[in-house]
Structures are given as structure tokens and as C-alpha cells.
Amino acid sequence: MAAGAASRTRVKICGITRSEDALAAVAAGADAIGFVFYAPSPRAVTAAQAAAIMAVLPPFVTTVGLFVNAAVAEVDAVLAQAPLDLLQFHGDEPEADCARHGRPWIKALRVQPGQDVAALMAAWPGASGILLDAWHPELPGGTGLRFDWGQVPGQGARPIILAGGLTPENVAEAIRQTRPYAVDVSGGVEAAKGIKSADRIQAFMTGVHAA
Numbered sequence: 001m002a003a004g005a006a007s008r009t010r011v012k013i014c015g016i017t018r019s020e021d022a023l024a025a026v027a028a029g030a031d032a033i034g035f036v037f038y039a040p041s042p043r044a045v046t047a048a049q050a051a052a053i054m055a056v057l058p059p060f061v062t063t064v065g066l067f068v069n070a071a072v073a074e075v076d077a078v079l080a081q082a083p084l085d086l087l088q089f090h091g092d093e094p095e096a097d098c099a100r101h102g103r104p105w106i107k108a109l110r111v112q113p114g115q116d117v118a119a120l121m122a123a124w125p126g127a128s129g130i131l132l133d134a135w136h137p138e139l140p141g142g143t144g145l146r147f148d149w150g151q152v153p154g155q156g157a158r159p160i161i162l163a164g165g166l167t168p169e170n171v172a173e174a175i176r177q178t179r180p181y182a183v184d185v186s187g188g189v190e191a192a193k194g195i196k197s198a199d200r201i202q203a204f205m206t207g208v209h210a211a
């Protein structure tokens with residue numbers, strides 16, 4: 001476990017497009033919610049849509065914005081409307097660009113079989129955390145696919161966020177096997193793409209607590 005033995009696994013519910021889904025995630029105990037600013041995604045939102053959802057959140061909920069190879073100016077334009085707490089970069093953005101927005105950021109790595117994940121993580125010293133996700137030839141994220149959890153490095157200083165194909169049914173085993181700092185889920189708690197299920201969010205949190 002990356003954090004102290006007494007610490008719990010934190011949870012991000014990603015791909016939020018509706019206020020009711022954000023509030024359901026918070027009510028279930030999620031620590032963070034994610035907004036996708038990548039137009040080809042069925043979960044994409046505009047900065048205005050994200051800002052409207054952020055406006056109804058209670059305190060102490062981390063808001064995360066996801067980008068895929070967006071220009072620095074594009075990210076800053078989103079932040080001008082929706083002052084997100086944390087940024088998550090899923091593309092090939094250079095570290096220097098990730099660090100230019102005056103807030104913490106996490107780097108998403110898409111893990112392929114046989115890769116040395118610890119070595120990949122070392123290339124991002126400025127990231128406040130590393131999100132490990134499944135690899136897909138076309139999709140940069142939100143694939144619903146999992147990768148080999150055996151590739152997740154053991155205890156270390158860097159907070160690892162486990163993502164990719166997590167569901168209420170497998171999240172307890174995923175946590176037991178990898179002991180991540182946090183888990184991240186999108187498709188596994190949906191009724192349809194971009195539409196979260198409050199019941200599946202609650203079931204996911206139950207699985208997290210059972211780990």
C-alpha cells in the first residue's frame with residue numbers, strides 16, 4: 001500500500017456529465033470526480049457544463065479535468081471557466097506542458113503487456129500521482145478494459161491510481177492485489193455511456209470498503 005497501513009483507498013468517479021451523477025458519487029463517498037475534456041469521448045463535457053456541475057458540489061470534493069493532447073492554451077481556457085483542482089493528462093503531453101497550469105497534475109499511463117511500469121513512472125517526476133490504465137490501439141481512456149494488475153509496482157513513494165475496467169464486482173480483488181493509493185472508474189458504474197448509475201456507484205464503493 002502506497003500510503004500508511006491505516007490509510008484507505010481513495011476513489012475517483014470519472015466521466016461525470018450530470019449534476020445528479022456527481023452528487024450520487026459524493027453521497028456514496030467518492031473523493032473525486034472527473035470531467036472529460038476530449039471531444040470524441042461519449043463522456044465529453046464543455047467547460048461551462050463542468051462549471052455548472054462544480055457549482056452544486058459540497059465542500060471537500062476534488063474536481064479533476066482530463067485532457068488528451070490539448071494545447072496549453074486550451075487547458076487554460078477550460079480552467080478560466082472551470083477552476084479544477086487537479087489535471088489528468090492522457091496523451092503525449094511533455095512534462096513541461098503538464099506543469100504549466102499552476103496546479104497539481106497526474107499522468108495517465110496506458111500499460112501494455114511486459115512493460116516495466118516502474119521505469120515508465122520514473123519519466124514523470126513532476127506528477128503528483130500516476131494513473132495506470134489499460135492500453136487500447138485507438139482509445140486513450142475509458143475503454144472498460146483492464147490490464148495485468150501483476151504489472152503494478154509494489155509499495156513506493158509515488159501515489160498510484162489504478163484504472164481500467166474496474167467494476168463493483170472486481171474492485172475489491174483489484175485493491176487487494178495492487179494496494180493502490182486510489183482507484184478510478186468510469187464505465188463500470190454506468191447505465192449508459194456518460195450516464196452513471198447511482199446503484200452501481202454505491203456497489204462500487206461497497207466493494208472498495210470490502211477490500
Ligand SMILES: O=C(O)c1ccccc1NCC(=O)[C@H](O)[C@H](O)COP(=O)(O)O
Pocket residue numbers: 014015034036038041042043066068090133140141142143144145163164165166184185186187188
Ligand atoms: O472516459 C473516457 O471516455 C475517456 C476518454 C479519453 C481519455 C480519458 C478518458 N477517461 C479517463 C479515465 O480516467 C477513465 O476513468 C479511465 O480511463 C478508466 O475508464 P473505465 O475503464 O471505463 O473505467
